[in-house]
Amino acid sequence: MKIRIGIVGYGNLGRGVENAVVASSDCELVALFTRRDPSTIKTRTGIPVYKMEDAVNMQDQIDVMVLCGGSANDLPEQTPEFAKYFNVIDSFDTHARIPEHFAKVDAASKEAKKISIISVGWDPGMFSLNRCYGQAILPNGKDYTFWGKGVSQGHSDAIRRIPGVKNAKQYTIPVDSAVANVRAGENPELTTRDKHTRECFVVAEEGADLAAIEKAIVTMPNYFADYNTTVHFISEEELARDHSGIAHGGMVFRSGTTGANNENHHVIEYRLQLDSNPEFTSSVLVAYARAAYRLSKEGQYGCKTVLDIAPAYLHPQSGEELRKNLL
Amino acid sequence: MKIRIGIVGYGNLGRGVENAVVASSDCELVALFTRRDPSTIKTRTGIPVYKMEDAVNMQDQIDVMVLCGGSANDLPEQTPEFAKYFNVIDSFDTHARIPEHFAKVDAASKEAKKISIISVGWDPGMFSLNRCYGQAILPNGKDYTFWGKGVSQGHSDAIRRIPGVKNAKQYTIPVDSAVANVRAGENPELTTRDKHTRECFVVAEEGADLAAIEKAIVTMPNYFADYNTTVHFISEEELARDHSGIAHGGMVFRSGTTGANNENHHVIEYRLQLDSNPEFTSSVLVAYARAAYRLSKEGQYGCKTVLDIAPAYLHPQSGEELRKNLL
Numbered sequence: 001m002k003i004r005i006g007i008v009g010y011g012n013l014g015r016g017v018e019n020a021v022v023a024s025s026d027c028e029l030v031a032l033f034t035r036r037d038p039s040t041i042k043t044r045t046g047i048p049v050y051k052m053e054d055a056v057n058m059q060d061q062i063d064v065m066v067l068c069g070g071s072a073n074d075l076p077e078q079t080p081e082f083a084k085y086f087n088v089i090d091s092f093d094t095h096a097r098i099p100e101h102f103a104k105v106d107a108a109s110k111e112a113k114k115i116s117i118i119s120v121g122w123d124p125g126m127f128s129l130n131r132c133y134g135q136a137i138l139p140n141g142k143d144y145t146f147w148g149k150g151v152s153q154g155h156s157d158a159i160r161r162i163p164g165v166k167n168a169k170q171y172t173i174p175v176d177s178a179v180a181n182v183r184a185g186e187n188p189e190l191t192t193r194d195k196h197t198r199e200c201f202v203v204a205e206e207g208a209d210l211a212a213i214e215k216a217i218v219t220m221p222n223y224f225a226d227y228n229t230t231v232h233f234i235s236e237e238e239l240a241r242d243h244s245g246i247a248h249g250g251m252v253f254r255s256g257t258t259g260a261n262n263e264n265h266h267v268i269e270y271r272l273q274l275d276s277n278p279e280f281t282s283s284v285l286v287a288y289a290r291a292a293y294r295l296s297k298e299g300q301y302g303c304k305t306v307l308d309i310a311p312a313y314l315h316p317q318s319g320e321e322l323r324k325n326l327l
Numbered sequence: 328m329k330i331r332i333g334i335v336g337y338g339n340l341g342r343g344v345e346n347a348v349v350a351s352s353d354c355e356l357v358a359l360f361t362r363r364d365p366s367t368i369k370t371r372t373g374i375p376v377y378k379m380e381d382a383v384n385m386q387d388q389i390d391v392m393v394l395c396g397g398s399a400n401d402l403p404e405q406t407p408e409f410a411k412y413f414n415v416i417d418s419f420d421t422h423a424r425i426p427e428h429f430a431k432v433d434a435a436s437k438e439a440k441k442i443s444i445i446s447v448g449w450d451p452g453m454f455s456l457n458r459c460y461g462q463a464i465l466p467n468g469k470d471y472t473f474w475g476k477g478v479s480q481g482h483s484d485a486i487r488r489i490p491g492v493k494n495a496k497q498y499t500i501p502v503d504s505a506v507a508n509v510r511a512g513e514n515p516e517l518t519t520r521d522k523h524t525r526e527c528f529v530v531a532e533e534g535a536d537l538a539a540i541e542k543a544i545v546t547m548p549n550y551f552a553d554y555n556t557t558v559h560f561i562s563e564e565e566l567a568r569d570h571s572g573i574a575h576g577g578m579v580f581r582s583g584t585t586g587a588n589n590e591n592h593h594v595i596e597y598r599l600q601l602d603s604n605p606e607f608t609s610s611v612l613v614a615y616a617r618a619a620y621r622l623s624k625e626g627q628y629g630c631k632t633v634l635d636i637a638p639a640y641l642h643p644q645s646g647e648e649l650r651k652n653l654l
Contacts, residue, residue: 019587023466044587098654099647124654126460126595129638131653133453136614136641137607139350185600258610260346260371264602266610268453271598273512275591280464283585283593287463307642307649311456312634314463320426322634326458327425327451 002028003293005286006055006062006086008078010034010041012246013091014068016282018045024286026316030062031055059085063296064289066090068282076101083108083116083303087292089285091121098124098305106303113301120288120306121281122272123147127252129306130270134254138266141256144182146174146195150248150277158223159200162216164208167236169243171199174250182253185265191226198229201243203236248277287314329355330620332613333382333389333413335405337361337368339573340418341395343609345372351613353643357389358382386412390623391616393417395609403428410435410443410630414619416612418448425451425632433630440628442619447633448608449599450474454579456633457597461581465593468583471509473501473522477575477604485550486527489543491535494563496570498526501577509580512592518553525556528570530563575604614641 005021007014010032021027022045029047038049050058055065065086069075071094079090083105092101098119109116119125123145131143152172159168178195181188188194200217204210214231218224234242254268274280288306291313295304312322332348334341337359348354349372356374365376377385382392392413396402398421406417410432419428425446436443446452450472458470479499486495505522508515515521527544531537541558545551561569581595601607615633618640622631639649 016585019585023585025466095654099651102650119654126464128654129460132638132642132649133456135653136617136638136643137453137610139352139643183600258343258346258350258603258606264606266602266607267598267600269596269598269600271594271596273510273594273596275593276585279585279591280593283464290463305650305654307639307653308637308646310635310637311459311463315459315634316463316466319635322459323429323632324426326462326634327422327446327455327632 002026003290004028004030004061004063005289006031006033006058006065007047007068008033008052008055008065008082009068009074010043010049011068012278013282013285015044016276016279017066017068017285018043018047019279020283020286023283024290024316027286027290031058055082056085062086063293064089066285066289068285076104079116079118080104080108083114084112085114087115087296089117089120089289089292091125091281091285092119093121093124095124102303102305110302115292115296115301116303117288117292117309118303118305120285122274122284123250125281125284125306126272127250127270130252130268131254132307134252134256134268138254138256138258138268140258140262141254141266142187144190144195144253144255145250146179147250148172148174148196148248150250150274151243151246155198155200155223158220159202159217162213164205164213165202166205167203167239169201169239171201173197173199179251182255183267183269185255185267187255193227196227198224198227200229200231201234201239202231203239204233246276246278247274248280249273290314290316329353330617331355331357331388331390332616333358333360333385333392334374334395335360335379335382335392335409336395336401337370337376338395339605340609340612342371343603343606344393344395344612345370345374346606347610347613350610351617351643354613354617358385382409383412389413390620391416393612393616395612403431406443406445407431407435410441411439412441414442414623416444416447416616416619418452418608418612419446420448420451422451429630429632437629442623442628443630444615444619444636445630445632447612447615449601449611450577452608452611452633453599454577454597457579457595458581459634461579461583461595465581465583465585465595467585467589468581468593469514471517471522471580471582472577473506473580474577475499475501475523475575477577477601478570478573482525482527482550485547486529486544489540491532491540492529493532494530494566496528496566498528500524500526506578509582510594510596512582512594514582520554523554525551525554527556527558528561528566529558530566531560573603573605574601575607576600617641617643
């Protein structure tokens, strides 16, 4: 019997979950739920599409619901609501608001005696895991996280809010020399500016003051002022042609010392190179859906994060097979 | 109240555990146990030294016993024996015999209602974890593990058994071009010979037939015949001066695809660069000793591996702190 997966939301992430479930031999897709008119949605694999409010009547058909909405507006409401009826997984990624989101989802899941796993993906997610393992193994050390090269949605949105800007994409790019110093075990002190540069491709409205737009970008507090930022003005056609990629990635380092006099240095590096940011996130979501199903079968309930899940729960093989094949 | 750690065996690994416990603010060293005459051992930190057979009388003073013997002769006997009386951690690394070792230790731990965690270190250990995560996230993909540059004890021992050889050190070295191809996402088919080279530094006895020794090495089945192997004859002084390092490391890759037509490629890389192989292993052992203590406090028992332990158990901070700081 396969693990029966439901999907809520059919954007990039929902489509990615659809593909990831197809790639997982022990999982099957049961239904997609949407706020749109279901008749307007044609899914790639032909799974049936329902209205969001129909989900509550399908509790006995779905083992785990994967919530594929956005962190700004969808998940803060949807995850606690669906957690009343289902085991749920989400990719809530507003780092500062995770404790608050956790508390709400945990209360709903405990009440319903269901499992929820929040903030699943790569950061938060696999990067968080690696920060945890690294700190635990090398208590005398430093963490470094680099992101990119990849598009930052939040920074692209910030540019689009500037008067005179029609469209924009912003790339976060790690500084090669900083990465090289960290990888060499030099434990450098790095400022925000030392670690990443920001490159912006902007479509301006006709007649807009380009110099004013550029100044508004590079001096924007929090988003750009602390970085070396370059701005390129291009046409809408060029933006569509050259900058619609969804590649991303990054690195988490733990660099630390051991020994009676801290004389031995060690560098742990976890690196991701991703052609598709949403599809990789989706693949992580489905692996944790497997874990949620198993934990639920064990009678566990409440909210978890990737830090609370033993690796074996993610893998389709049994403990015996894993010990034989992977240890 | 700190976690009270006992150490069995005072070789490189035991000394490493001693340092790693000192570096962990929530752990303290209680005792060292040895097969040697305790009066002949002076520990770096001054922890008391006892005879191995005294351990059984100190069960109420030790929360977790870290077994620091060798996998060939010590651990197959010691771990099941100590598991009758203590929560135990070992670094058993004979991959093919892990299922058998697991079964014996599990039986003893279950009988005693204690926790044991076996095969802790970096391979088996952190590398196993990363194979597990990688396969679970990217089911359509390939694994690659590279080791080195570092000394292989097993291969060094094999050379030392050749007639006319007085001493030897063997380095396992990843082939740069193979690593580069994997990192570039090319998913190459790699033979044993493609992945690693072996470099041997040999001290021959006076008057030994060097050509015969070299031939015996490079044609040795399993150990060297499938590799490009180079042999250097050097003096005992040179061996001691240039080849007593204990650096090691390696990489685990998962390279796979997602998407409706597997059109998106992803590469996950986990890389270790270690100045001291035994000290890094010791640091992993102590992090898992923390996990064993916590699991035991929860009333869990039986044998586990790194695949069965959620990351949060390894880290001294609380779940709440980890969610706030690491996610």
